Amino acid sequence: MLSYIVRRLMFLPVVLFGITVLIFALISTLGPWTRVATFIPSPDAERHVDLEAIIRKYNLDDPPLKMYTRWVNNLLHGNLGWSQSSHMTVMEAIKRRFPATLELTLFAVIPVIIGGILLGVISSVYHNKPIDHTTRIMAITLWSMPDFVLGLAVLMVGYGVLGWFPPGRLSAWAELEVLKESFRSFTGMHTIDSLLNLRFDIFWDALRHIIAPVFTLACLWWAFMLRITRSSMLDVLNQDYVRTARAKGLAENVVIKKHALGNALIPVTTVAGNMLLGLLGGVMIVETVFNYPGLGLLTSTAATRLDVPCVVGVALFYAIILVLVNLVVDLLYSVIDPRVRLE
Amino acid sequence: MEIFRRLVKNRISLFGLILLLFFVLIAVFAPLLAPPKEGSDPYRIPRRGWTLEPTPPSAKYPLGLTQGQYDIYYGIVWGTRTAFRVGIIVITFRALIGIILGSISAYYGGVLDEILMRFTDIFMSFPYLIGVVVFVSIFGPGLNNVMVPLIALGWMPYARMIRGNILAIKQEEYVLAARAIGVSDFKIITRHILPNSIFPVLIQASMQIGSIVISVSGLSFLGLGAPEGYADWGQMLSFARNWMLGEQGNVLKYWFTVVYPGLAMVLFVLSWNLIGDAFRDIMDPRIQA
16 A cells, blocks of 8 residues: 555656646747746746846756756746736745635535435436436536536626625625734635634625635536436446345345445545546636636636746646545545555 | 437437537528628627627617627527537547557557556646646637647547557457458558447547537636637627626626527537437446336
8 A cells, every 4th residue: 555655656756747848848939038937936027127138147048958957946946936917926826825726625525525425326216216307407407507607697696686695705804804913824714714713704704705606616516426426326226236135125225325325435436536626627717707816716817818837837736736636536445445456 | 320219219318419400500500590791700700889888689689789799699600610610629639639549559558558658647637627728828818729738638538448448359359360360550450440449439529529618618708718709609708707797776787698608508518418418328238227
């Protein structure tokens, strides 16, 4: 097991090497101006002064190999470059925005997993009955709903008509409160921090802001989860050991809970990993719709302003998370399914 | 044919097929349904005025005019063509790359297989949508600049599937027999192996068209895809962003800017998903009621 983890972690540098080479090759096709911003981690790039001087100062006319090694060296020291669209270093921007996105994702994962699995099981137990048809049609309709269409609709109703769920992350007054000295920041996630600070008014405000984007994200992935659980359950319910369990005279509810569900959830674990990654990527659109200042909004703003260093930094950050999450999923997989031997 | 018969027999997938046919007809007869002006690019939505504020539906413009007086009806009709074009191009190239790399990898095996599969792993560890955004931020927005990375970051599952299928087929007697009588590698791959392993992959691929259209429209919505005024559903919805909250006392005033393009998108994607869902049940012999 340990050697497996080590070997998988060793794959991380390989992946990062591949990605950095790929990105470097793409960037090399750019004009010198954008390159300046990509390779130097300071606001110098913003003052449109003497381009020649900057190029000389940072040796930007070096041969590609030398540039690449220097760039990677910078990356390894946490130097991701200067983001023109957010006026700070990319590292700083990611550090500030990531908690918001993590908060959003965590909130969305809970209803998706609970609701998706529950309804998936119900749907499979009543296979081809009216309940099954209804949930299936609901799921497939939601799954066909592009996130921005659903998001716009939710915003229109939840904020425009009802006035309950405003866009953004906090109201202006709460924003000021959070920045005060007396408010201690533990995680950067406002809902949790406000509870730890015993500020229930801020908690309520943060909650009001996060519900609409969470709902939008959850709807889409809930449908996905339901479909996977359903087909996996159907598969298991047709297995011989389930028939044996029934033949022994066990109550149907015991058969489902004790014999079928555990095995049916195995493929669901893999999917849950993919879902977490999909959520992290999918927040780009949802955050933009709801003007929620997380990594997704950072990326999409940066991309529309052609702020390459920022987008590249976020991409590298995501790549690391992706490899780590996949590793965790594989490990979980071996815990849940004893037939899986990690080698 | 048997598969088609069963798709028609199932009420849900029949609905999907009808819906899809409807969109195909719209795309084919677009020049009749919404005739473009002589000599202008048909994919540019005509503007019926210059004020910014959307105009509600009227007898002349049945679906209304969105921000900048772009004709919503025209945009939806020609946007259908854009949707099909984008979906089909992306899928074709993904499947093609997947088939080529997957079959090389499986047939030759050994070091080449190992290298190609590591390559696949690296591409798979790249967050898909973020990868597209990286590409767009470097090369600038545009429909083509969105499609290229979608292809480049989307072929891996097909390569893996083809590889798996071929590895299974490679040991079949007819392939061994062909090799024994000295048929060339290329001919064995194209004549004997691919026709027997390609079908499920192509089906799987075509069912992805719906989700590709969502991705591309989403990027257009963010302002990274189709340029302003291009007949693309996502681009039309990005206009709606500024107007969906209406005005004081009448919040739903501009509902048509969201509802019509949104409806077109949802139904288009739904048609593919309904067919795909029924298809999966048909292909999987274990799930038979």
